[in-house]
Each structure stands twice: as C-alpha cells, then as structure tokens.
Amino acid sequence: MKLIDCPFIGPRPAAEFVYGGAWRPMPDAEQCSDAEWGCYVFHRDSVPGTKRELWYHGPSGTWLVAERDTLTDRFLRTMTLGQAMAEEASHA
Amino acid sequence: MPLRLVKNAFDSRPGPRFFTQPERLKDSYDVVIIGGGGHGLACAYYLAKEHGITNVAVLEQGYIGGGNTGRNTTIVRSNYLTPEGVKFYDKSVQLFQDLANDFDLNIFYSQRGHFTLAHTDSALRTMRWRAEVNKHYGIESEVVDREDIAGACPELDLDCGGHLPVLGALYHAPGAVVRHDAVAWGYGRGADQRGVEIHQKTRVTGINVSGGRVTGVETDRGSIKTGTVISMVAGSTPRVTNMVGLTTPIVIHPLQACVTEPMKPWLDTIIVSASLHVYVSQSSRGELVMGASLDPAELHSTRSTLDFTEGLMDYLLDLFPFLGQARVMRQWAGMADMTPDFAPIMGTTPIEGFYLDAGWGTWGFKATPVSGMTMASTVANGRNHDLIEPFNLSRFERFALVGERGAASVGH
Ligand SMILES: Cc1cc2nc3c(=O)[nH]c(=O)nc-3n(C[C@H](O)[C@H](O)[C@H](O)COP(=O)(O)OP(=O)(O)OC[C@H]3O[C@@H](n4cnc5c(N)ncnc54)[C@H](O)[C@@H]3O)c2cc1C
Numbered sequence: 001m002k003l004i005d006c007p008f009i010g011p012r013p014a015a016e017f018v019y020g021g022a023w024r025p026m027p028d029a030e031q032c033s034d035a036e037w038g039c040y041v042f043h044r045d046s047v048p049g050t051k052r053e054l055w056y057h058g059p060s061g062t063w064l065v066a067e068r069d070t071l072t073d074r075f076l077r078t079m080t081l082g083q084a085m086a087e088e089a090s091h092a
Numbered sequence: 093m094p095l096r097l098v099k100n101a102f103d104s105r106p107g108p109r110f111f112t113q114p115e116r117l118k119d120s121y122d123v124v125i126i127g128g129g130g131h132g133l134a135c136a137y138y139l140a141k142e143h144g145i146t147n148v149a150v151l152e153q154g155y156i157g158g159g160n161t162g163r164n165t166t167i168v169r170s171n172y173l174t175p176e177g178v179k180f181y182d183k184s185v186q187l188f189q190d191l192a193n194d195f196d197l198n199i200f201y202s203q204r205g206h207f208t209l210a211h212t213d214s215a216l217r218t219m220r221w222r223a224e225v226n227k228h229y230g231i232e233s234e235v236v237d238r239e240d241i242a243g244a245c246p247e248l249d250l251d252c253g254g255h256l257p258v259l260g261a262l263y264h265a266p267g268a269v270v271r272h273d274a275v276a277w278g279y280g281r282g283a284d285q286r287g288v289e290i291h292q293k294t295r296v297t298g299i300n301v302s303g304g305r306v307t308g309v310e311t312d313r314g315s316i317k318t319g320t321v322i323s324m325v326a327g328s329t330p331r332v333t334n335m336v337g338l339t340t341p342i343v344i345h346p347l348q349a350c351v352t353e354p355m356k357p358w359l360d361t362i363i364v365s366a367s368l369h370v371y372v373s374q375s376s377r378g379e380l381v382m383g384a385s386l387d388p389a390e391l392h393s394t395r396s397t398l399d400f401t402e403g404l405m406d407y408l409l410d411l412f413p414f415l416g417q418a419r420v421m422r423q424w425a426g427m428a429d430m431t432p433d434f435a436p437i438m439g440t441t442p443i444e445g446f447y448l449d450a451g452w453g454t455w456g457f458k459a460t461p462v463s464g465m466t467m468a469s470t471v472a473n474g475r476n477h478d479l480i481e482p483f484n485l486s487r488f489e490r491f492a493l494v495g496e497r498g499a500a501s502v503g504h
Contacts, residue, residue: 015399017391038489042432043339046330048392070344071392 020054120317127325129154129161133279134464140286143472153295155418157276168458171264173499174484187461195278206267211256211367219262252410307488327427329450348421354378368407435494439476
C-alpha cells in the first residue's frame with residue numbers, strides 16, 4: 001500500500017489524502033493587471049518535475065504541503081504549512 | 093515458395109502498407125505538426141486536401157496513434173452544454189459520418205444511442221438544459237423517463253440496488269462508437285497520399301523563436317526550418333508550450349479505462365452515469381469497454397492502478413448486478429490535458445507562427461475531424477476559424493470561459 005508521511009501523525013495510507021493542487025504564491029490583487037490575475041487563477045505549470053502541492057488528510061482534517069515528483073508519483077518530503085511558508089520567506 | 097516471400101527476404105525493410113516511410117527529414121517545411129495522433133494527422137490531411145498545402149511534416153515521437161488516440165473509449169457525440177461546444181462537436185459528428193467514404197476505409201462507425209443517467213434532481217435539471225440547447229441547434233437530444241431506459245436496456249437495474257435510483261436520462265440518438273486506430277490510419281494514409289511526410293520515432297526537443305516568431309524546430313534527428321508549428325500533443329502540451337515560454341491552464345491527469353473478457357452481445361447502447369462515475373459500451377468484439385473519471389492528482393504517467401478498477405466495478409455492479417462474474421481483461425491509461433472549463437484551447441497564440449490544439453482532456457477523440465479541419469483552415473488563412481474562436485488561449489485573461497464541465501466530466 002502506498003503511504004504518505006503526514007507531518008503531524010506519521011505515515012498513513014495514500015487513500016486517506018485528497019489532492020489540493022499546486023501550492024503557489026498569490027500576487028497582490030490590488031496591484032496586478034487583469035492578465036496577471038487571470039494567469040494566477042487559471043494558468044499552471046504542468047511540466048513534469050518536483051512540485052510543491054497542498055494535500056489534505058481527510059480523517060484528521062489537516063492540510064499539509066508535500067514535495068512530489070509528478071513523473072514518478074514519489075512523495076519526496078512533507079511539511080506543515082507553517083514550515084513551507086517559513087522556507088518560502090527565507091528564500092525570498 | 094511464393095516469389096513474393098523470397099523477394100521480401102532480400103529487402104532491408106518491408107514495403108509500405110499504409111504509408112511511405114520517408115528516409116530523412118528535409119531542411120525545411122512550410123508547416124511542422126508536432127504529434128501524430130488523430131488531431132495531427134487530420135490537420136495534415138485537411139491542409140493537403142482542402143488548402144493544397146503539402147510541404148508538411150508530421151513529427152511523432154513514438155508511433156502514430158500511440159497516444160490518447162489509441163487509448164480512448166471511442167465515444168462520439170454532440171450533446172454538449174454550451175452553444176459554442178454544441179456547434180463545434182456537431183460539425184465533427186457530421187464529418188465522422190462521411191469519413192469511411194472519404195478514406196475508402198472501414199472505420200467501424202457504429203451509431204448506438206447514448207444515455208446519460210440522472211440519479212438526482214439537479215442532474216435532471218442540467219439534462220433538460222442540455223436538451224434545450226441541443227434542440228435549438230437541431231441536434232437530437234431529449235430527456236427520457238425510466239420506462240424508456242428500461243425499454244432500451246432491460247439489463248439495467250434502475251434502482252441501483254436502492255443506492256441512488258435512476259430518475260431519468262438524457263438520450264442522444266446520434267451517440268456512436270468508432271474504431272479509433274482506423275481514424276488515425278485513414279487520416280495518415282490520406283495525408284501521405286497527398287504528399288505530407290509522416291515521420292515516426294522523431295521527437296521535437298525544442299522550438300526556435302526569434303523576435304516573437306517561430307523560425308524552426310529541433311528534433312532528435314536534426315534541425316528543421318519552418319515558420320509554422322502546430323502543437324497537437326495532448327498529454328505532452330505543457331512540455332511543448334514550455335519550449336516557447338508560454339504557460340497555459342492545462343494540467344495533466346491520467347485517465348484510465350479497461351475492458352472485460354468478450355461476451356455475447358447484450359448492450360447496444362452507450363450508458364453513462366456521472367453520479368456513479370462510470371460509463372460503458374460493448375465493442376464489436378463483445379468486450380465491455382469501461383471508464384470512470386480522472387485520477388485525482390497531476391501525474392505524467394500511463395501506469396494503471398487497482399484503486400481505479402475497484403472503484404469502477406463497485407459502481408458498475410450497482411447498474412448491472414449480473415456482471416459479478418465477468419472478468420477484467422485489460423487496463424490502461426492515457427495522459428489527459430485538462431482545462432478548468434473542460435473546453436479545448438485552439439488556434440493562434442501570442443507567438444507568431446505557433447498554433448495550439450490542446451486541452452482535449454477526456455473528450456477530444458470525437459473532435460478529431462473538426463479539429464483537423466478548423467486548425468488547417470486557421471493556419472491556411474492566418475486567422476482563427478469561426479468555430480474555434482471561443483476556444484482561444486486568450487479567453488482566460490478575458491475571463492470568458494466556455495463552461496462545459498456539466499457535459500464533459502464523466503461522459504467524455
Ligand atoms: C482512457 C481514455 C478514454 C477516453 N475516451 C474518450 C471518448 O470516449 N471520447 C472522446 O471523444 N475522447 C476520449 N478521450 C480523449 C481522447 O482520447 C483525446 O482527447 C484525443 O485522442 C487526443 O488526440 P490527439 O491527437 O490530440 O492526441 P494524441 O493521440 O495523444 O497524440 C499526440 C501525439 O503527440 C506525440 N508527441 C508528444 N510530444 C511529442 C514531441 N515532443 N515530439 C513528437 N511527438 C510528440 C505523442 O507521442 C502522441 O502520439 C479519452 C482519453 C483517454 C485517455
């Protein structure tokens with residue numbers, strides 16, 4: 001059985017998790033143009049590679065961020081939203 | 093020993109059956125089509141046949157029809173929800189009906205009638221809406237009740253074992269199944285006979301753009317100069333648009349399907365249930381051809397899963413409890429290029445000379461003829477064909493989506 005490592009309660013069966021889409025920074029809605037906003041709302045980067053994604057663990061009702069290889073379906077890392085945001089801030 | 097066999101023994105390769113296999117790529121072409129699926133081959137066919145443009149290369153990384161064209165469940169219908177979609181797919185159904193004559197090839201076009209079951213009031217409401225839009229454009233489409241469904245498919249358990257009983261259905265008489273490979277071969281042969289070059293095992297690895305204009309493509313067999321590139325690569329679209337620095341709303345998800353062992357003919361219609369996430373038809377070989385909705389997360393792979401067959405069979409048995417003993421024979425997947433509004437992305441792009449035919453997701457086989465025809469016209473005339481104008485990539489920044497989800501999500 002495929003397992004996903006929940007950062008809160010450890011490995012759980014993949015079937016308990018729901019995909020929440022790519023985790024992407026939001027542009028400032030007041031500042032950006034319609035085209036930029038349309039790009040944020042609709043456009044995605046679906047070239048295969050390692051992606052940061054939102055996943056939801058149904059039974060415990062928690063959101064988490066996972067790094068997954070979209071060519072092989074391997075989960076490389078999981079982290080809490082807090083950890084992901086802290087990493088994002090330190091990169092910026 | 094027959095002479096023909098002896099002759100073959102001295103040939104380095106067998107003679108062409110359907111196509112000539114050109115030895116080498118030319119230095120330049122007027123038009124390069126990336127992807128030798130149904131769409132790419134149809135576009136090449138209409139470029140040559142309708143517009144006299146024959147200096148065309150179709151470049152296919154694998155073998156023709158080996159992508160989603162050879163993996164789909166072959167349903168053809170036009171009972172969509174939006175006026176844009178209905179007009180477009182209706183044109184395709186019309187073209188399909190003449191195709192066997194056009195090709196002089198049997199494409200096993202088999203009109204079956206198509207039932208989309210409604211198990212809830214809200215589903216029934218959407219079907220009334222669809223039926224009205226369809227009828228407005230002259231398409232046979234009507235809401236029918238339980239007795240009508242029972243008459244057409246007596247094997248169906250309308251009560252679904254007490255779980256989500258069927259209330260009615262949208263019935264679409266023109267719904268059909270077609271031999272998918274034959275469609276690719278027919279278009280390929282027709283294009284080949286008119287001078288188009290089809291290069292299999294030729295992968296495009298880059299697209300050259302200079303001053304906002306396409307100037308050529310790079311392949312694993314060398315460079316080609318061209319001012320016009322049409323991307324018709326379905327599940328590989330993001331990789332190709334990435335080559336020219338374009339982003340799109342397309343996300344790739346696997347879509348799986350399977351067939352049972354062959355059985356005596358008993359199902360002569362196509363049955364779809366969006367609420368139960370299942371659709372089924374019986375092929376001319378007797379196999380039940382079945383599918384469901386997409387795999388939930390982005391993935392660039394054609395692997396199969398047990399989750400899919402388990403979930404599908406659970407619902408299939410709600411509809412047809414007597415199939416409990418039937419065995420699944422084969423299972424496979426394709427990579428579906430999904431858009432947020434379940435409508436395609438077609439025509440011109442911000443890069444001059446780069447045309448897109450993508451976003452075919454789970455519904456693009458039925459569009460093969462009309463896509464080929466309208467894309468060929470768009471390239472030949474330098475402006476989007478009227479039927480595809482609403483599907484342009486620019487619709488997302490204009491917030492002018494073509495909401496087709498209600499008619500395309502499981503029904504394909
Ligand atoms: C399981 C399943 C069931 C479906 N059921 C239905 C249905 O019932 N009805 C319906 O209408 N639609 C259905 N569809 C959708 C339909 O199959 C597709 O939308 C349609 O076949 C797309 O055709 P195409 O020619 O655009 O793409 P494809 O047939 O996928 O062709 C694209 C080609 O491009 C090639 N390629 C990619 N990248 C490159 C490159 N860099 N260089 C060279 N070549 C490249 C690929 O090898 C491929 O052969 C289904 C799809 C699946 C997966």
